[in-house]
Amino acid sequence: MPRTLAVQAPAAGVRLITLQRPEALNALTTELLGELAAELALAEQDAETRAVVLTGSRKAFAAGADIKEMAERDLVGILEDPRVAHWQRIASFPKPLIAAVNGFCLGGGCELAMHADILVADEDACFGQPEINLGIMPGAGGTQRLLRAVGKSLAMQMVLTGQPIDARHAQRAGLVSEVTLPELTVERALEIARAIAGKAPLAVRLAKEALLKAQDTDLASGLRFERHAFTVLAGTADRAEGIRAFQEKRRPEFTGR
Ligand code: HXC
Numbered sequence: 001m002p003r004t005l006a007v008q009a010p011a012a013g014v015r016l017i018t019l020q021r022p023e024a025l026n027a028l029t030t031e032l033l034g035e036l037a038a039e040l041a042l043a044e045q046d047a048e049t050r051a052v053v054l055t056g057s058r059k060a061f062a063a064g065a066d067i068k069e070m071a072e073r074d075l076v077g078i079l080e081d082p083r084v085a086h087w088q089r090i091a092s093f094p095k096p097l098i099a100a101v102n103g104f105c106l107g108g109g110c111e112l113a114m115h116a117d118i119l120v121a122d123e124d125a126c127f128g129q130p131e132i133n134l135g136i137m138p139g140a141g142g143t144q145r146l147l148r149a150v151g152k153s154l155a156m157q158m159v160l161t162g163q164p165i166d167a168r169h170a171q172r173a174g175l176v177s178e179v180t181l182p183e184l185t186v187e188r189a190l191e192i193a194r195a196i197a198g199k200a201p202l203a204v205r206l207a208k209e210a211l212l213k214a215q216d217t218d219l220a221s222g223l224r225f226e227r228h229a230f231t232v233l234a235g236t237a238d239r240a241e242g243i244r245a246f247q248e249k250r251r252p253e254f255t256g257r
Contacts, residue, residue, distance in 0.1 A: 004032040007039055010190055013050035013197030015043050018057075025063035026056045028108045032066075033086035040093045047256060050197035050204070052093070053189045054116060055100040056109075058182060061125070064107025067134070087140050090115050094205055096196050100189035101125045102182055106164065111140040114149060117208060119175060120189045121167040122182040127175060128164025148215050149175045200238035201256040 006018040017039055019026040026032075036054075043049045056062055065083075073081065090112070099116035105127045113119055113127070121127075129138050129146065137143065138159060147155040150173035158165065170176040180188045196204060206229040213222045233239050237257040245252035 002035040002039060004029065005035050005039060011194050011197070013048060014190060014193045015039075015049050015052045016186070016190065017052060017054050019055070019062055020057075022057050022059075024066065024068075025060035025104055026109065027063050027066040027068075028083075028112065029066045029069050030081075030083050030086070033083050033090070037086040037089035040090060040097075044093060044095060047201075049095065050199075050201055051096040051098065051193035053098045053100055053186065053193050054112075055186050055189065056102060058102045060104040060109070061099070061101040062106070062109025062112055063104045064109050064130070065140075083140075087115075091141070094208065096193070096204060096208060098189045098193050100186045101127075101167075101176070102185050107131055107138070107142075108140050111138060111142045111145070114141065114145040114175075117211075118177055118189075118192060119170075120178045120180060120185055120192065121170060121176045122185040123167050123179050124182055125167040125170075125185075126164040127158075127167070127170045128162065129159045130162040130164070132160060132162040146175075149173070198254075200236070200242060200252075200254040202236050202238060203233055206233060 004019065004021050006020050008016045010016050017036065019032065021027060021029070021032060040052065043052050096118070097116045098118045098120065099113040101113055101119060101121040103122070103125055105113050105125055107130055110127050110129055129142050131137050143155070143159060146158065154173050165173070167176060167179045171179050178188060210222070210226045210229050213225050217225070238254045241254060242252045
């Protein structure tokens, strides 16, 4: 039983994972990251799970890596940090991951949110990489993913000043796709997850992989990958079902085959 997370199944095909360290604004300990990686591994193995929503509390999605824990690690401790493996497992989750962000989304918390494929935020949320104030820098992909999400100038500004941006700014910059009222953030993320859960799982999986390729490969390689993935889907029963359902003017029933 995880101690720092709550896991629910609020709708068919959808898992909701809630970070639960309210006493520390969901600061990310090694234990929490390990439990999150383990829950995502379970969600990956479970064929019924088609999309996952990750959220925190109304006050904080997560206020960063746990500073108390970080203070205990010296250079060798950081070099051998077990959290690196947890981050890698979270990053390689192949199903759609949607972050529902309320409140503070800072440091490692912002880096965690950027591991999600889709970000929905409440209008009072704030996003920032304040590590520079502690004499350090982002260390869980923040410099790389933030620059890809918001571009060079804003990423430099956020990382080098440590100053956060609000949700509307994050949306204009492309970090967040939708901004909601605080009480509706999780519901909206679940709605998006339910919509995805109704699609053909193999098509969703390959589409996610192809979109992620666009971030770290050249155009020609990305287009080649897209072509291969598109061709693979031609052999699936769900493609045949999707096209047949369209022609018969009914809803498709996808099976993941
Ligand atoms: C540990 C934290 C924490 C954190 C908050 N808390 N953030 N504990 N690690 N990152 C704890 C506080 O110590 C406090 O506990 C409780 O949560 C409530 O926080 P307050 O500061 O009292 O709340 P508030 O005044 O509302 O201020 C909220 C805040 C502030 C602005 C978010 O807490 C803050 O600045 N937090 C640190 C943000 C940060 O620097 N994040 C980056 C961390 S470095 P007590 O017991 O004292 O009452 C990082 C590196 C990632 O993330 C690298 C990845 C490899």
